Amino acid sequence: MDFNIAVIKGDGVGPEIVNEGLKVLDKIAQKYNHKFKYTNVLGGGAAIDETGEPLPKESLDICKASDAVLLGAVGGPKWDNIDSERRPEKGLLALRSGLGLFVNLRPATMHESIKEASPLRSDIVERGIDFVVVRELTGGIYFGERKTGIEDCIEFAYDVEKYDENEIRRIGKKAFETAMIRNKKLTCVDKANVLDSSKLWRKVIKDLSKDYKDIELNFMYVDNAAMQLIKDPSQFDVIVTNNIFGDILSDEASIITGSIGMLPSASLRSDKFGMYEPIHGSAPDIAGKNIVNPIATILSVAMMLRYSFDLEEEAKDIVDLSKLPEDASETLRIVRIGNYDACACIGLHVENTSEIDTFKIISHDYDEEKKVLRIRFKLIKQ
Numbered sequence: 615m616d617f618n619i620a621v622i623k624g625d626g627v628g629p630e631i632v633n634e635g636l637k638v639l640d641k642i643a644q645k646y647n648h649k650f651k652y653t654n655v656l657g658g659g660a661a662i663d664e665t666g667e668p669l670p671k672e673s674l675d676i677c678k679a680s681d682a683v684l685l686g687a688v689g690g691p692k693w694d695n696i697d698s699e700r701r702p703e704k705g706l707l708a709l710r711s712g713l714g715l716f717v718n719l720r721p722a723t724m725h726e727s728i729k730e731a732s733p734l735r736s737d738i739v740e741r742g743i744d745f746v747v748v749r750e751l752t753g754g755i756y757f758g759e760r761k762t763g764i765e766d767c768i769e770f771a772y773d774v775e776k777y778d779e780n781e782i783r784r785i786g787k788k789a790f791e792t793a794m795i796r797n798k799k800l801t802c803v804d805k806a807n808v809l810d811s812s813k814l815w816r817k818v819i820k821d822l823s824k825d826y827k828d829i830e831l832n833f834m835y836v837d838n839a840a841m842q843l844i845k846d847p848s849q850f851d852v853i854v855t856n857n858i859f860g861d862i863l864s865d866e867a868s869i870i871t872g873s874i875g876m877l878p879s880a881s882l883r884s885d886k887f888g889m890y891e892p893i894h895g896s897a898p899d900i901a902g903k904n905i906v907n908p909i910a911t912i913l914s915v916a917m918m919l920r921y922s923f924d925l926e927e928e929a930k931d932i933v934d935l936s937k938l939p940e941d942a943s944e945t946l947r948i949v950r951i952g953n954y955d956a957c958a959c960i961g962l963h964v965e966n967t968s969e970i971d972t973f974k975i976i977s978h979d980y981d982e983e984k985k986v987l988r989i990r991f992k993l994i995k996q
Contacts, residue, residue, distance in 0.1 A: 616649040617923055620680040622657040622673070622709075625702060626896025627906040628686025634908035635684060635915045642919070642928050653680065657709065658688025658702035658896075668705025674712045682922040683713070683889040684915065687896035711752050715881040715889055716781070717788045718749040718860065719917075722847075722867035722877060731872035734844065741848035743871055746796070748789040748852060749860025751881055753781045754811075756857050775811050777856065782818040784884070789854035790826040799830045799851035803839045803859055815856065840866060868893055875907035878914035880921055888922045890914040 621636070623629040639650050655673040662668055668688075677683050688702040698704075709715070724732065724743035732739050758774035786802075793800040802819045804812035816833060823831045834842065836859045842849065843866055855863065868874040874894045881889040892910030900906055912932060919929040967973070972994040980987045 615923070615925075616651070617682070618651045618653065618680045619918075620673075620677040620683045621652045621654050622677075622683065622685045622688075623654065623660070624657055624686040624688045624896065625659040625690050625692075626687055626898040626901040628658075628688070628896055630686075630901070630904065630906050631892060631908045631911040632684060632686040635911040638912050638915055638932055642925075642932070645931075646925070646928055648925075648928075657685070657705050659690055659693045661705060662693060662696070662700065662702060666700070668700060668702050669708040669712075674709070677709065677713060677889075682887065682918050683709070684911075684918065685709075685889055685891035686911070687892070687894065690896050690898040692898070707756060709889065710881060711757065713881075713887070713889065714752070714883045716750065716752045717785055717882045718747075718751040718864075719792070719880045719882065719921075720747040720749065720860075720864040720867065720877065720893060721745075722747065722864070722871050724871050725876065728872040728876065732870055734847075734870055738846065738848075741846065743847045745847065745850040745867070746792060746852050747860055747864040747867060748785065748792055748854040749864060750777075750781065750785040750854075750856050751860075752857075753777050754857035756861075775809065775856075775858070777811050777814060779814065779818050782815050783822060786819050786822045786854060788882075789852055790822060790829055793829050793852040794826065797851040798828050800832075801839070801850055801853050802831070802833050803836050803853055803855040803863065804833065805836050805859075806833070807835060811856070819854070836863070839863060843867060843870060864893065873907070874910075876909050876913070878910050878917050880914070880917040882921060886922050886924070888918065890918040890922075 619639075621632060623632045636652060642648065643650050653676055655676045656664055657669055657673055659668075661670055661673065685706075688706055690702070693702050722743060722745055724739060729739050732743075754777060755773050755775040758776045760771075760773045762769070762771040764770070789800055789802075802815065804815045806812040806816050819831070819833075823829065836855070839853070839855075839859075840863065843863065847867075847870055853860075853863065864879075865874075868877045871877065875892070877893045879891055879893050881891075892914055894910060897906060916929040916932045919925040919932070970993060973991045974994050975989055975991045978987065978989045
């Protein structure tokens with residue numbers, strides 16, 4: 615099968631992590647006889663430097679003509695002091711609105727290999743963390759009316775939170791559908807005790823629930839939700855919320871799972887088109903040092919294969935984090951052995967076994983379908 619992918623490497627570590635993601639896609643293409651055509655387009659700070667705009671029209675047009683978009687990261691201190699309407703982040707907002715990407719899926723999963731990196735108490739971590747934040751992406755305060763000015767010699771500023779029922783209904787439908795294929799539990803997070811917009815959210819979500827009678831629906835104020843994510847994240851399965859609350863809660867989720875470098879995201883619309891990116895930022899302080907963790911980008915690639923291309927087997931084949939030992943650190947990399955295998959790894963590698971001391975083979979297995987022999991061993995002497 616042939617697919618066209620618009621690639622926005624962006625700023626900071628963006629080019630490094632995207633390059634690793636493309637290597638994985640190349641291996642998938644080779645193994646499963648697919649063709650992925652990549653078109654590099656400008657976005658973010660890199661686009662500002664070259665064109666003066668965070669998202670040139672040509673870039674948006676190329677993205678619209680593609681089957682999916684792979685994004686690295688945008689922004690950095692280099693562009694902090696330019697006009698707010700031309701900052702790199704404005705390019706990201708323009709991408710979301712221009713492509714009609716109204717839903718953002720951010721899975722938060724605690725992997726056994728990095729549970730020690732979580733700031734939560736061990737007894738809380740042991741209950742498990744596995745939920746999805748379904749965030750509305752093209753409405754609310756980030757896209758509402760805003761103004762900064764001076765009135766009666768006093769400086770003021772405001773931003774408007776506005777939603778209509780159709781915007782809430784379409785994101786609510788996505789959330790219910792997501793809950794249907796998981797554990798059939800949905801939590802709507804709002805601030806309905808204060809905000810009229812949140813009261814409308816509750817009204818619409820309650821109305822939608824009539825079509826999803828198998829779903830256990832509950833509502834939670836955002837301040838309580840922020841606390842409950844720390845107190846007992848195992849109670850959540852699918853969380854649906856507005857743009858700003860989803861932005862904050864999904865970042866909180868990334869920390870409690872142990873590493874922001876491990877979490878992918880998918881921005882979708884009503885068809886199969888989507889934009890895929892890690893949830894972390896551009897990390898300019900480590901850019902160019904070849905130490906950034908690319909796992910979140912690689913997992914975002916897996917989401918692309920699953921949601922936009924319907925390639926479930928290929929998505930599962932990318933990386934299996936369950937292979938990592940329990941004492942694995944939060945920093946790992948993808949190691950490829952020729953065209954035979956690719957796996958997440960935390961350890962050192964040697965050219966051949968003569969570089970190590972005595973070792974013992976502890977197990978082995980052979981995948982007949984994939985024609986892969988995997989041998990596991992442990993060092994006896996070092």
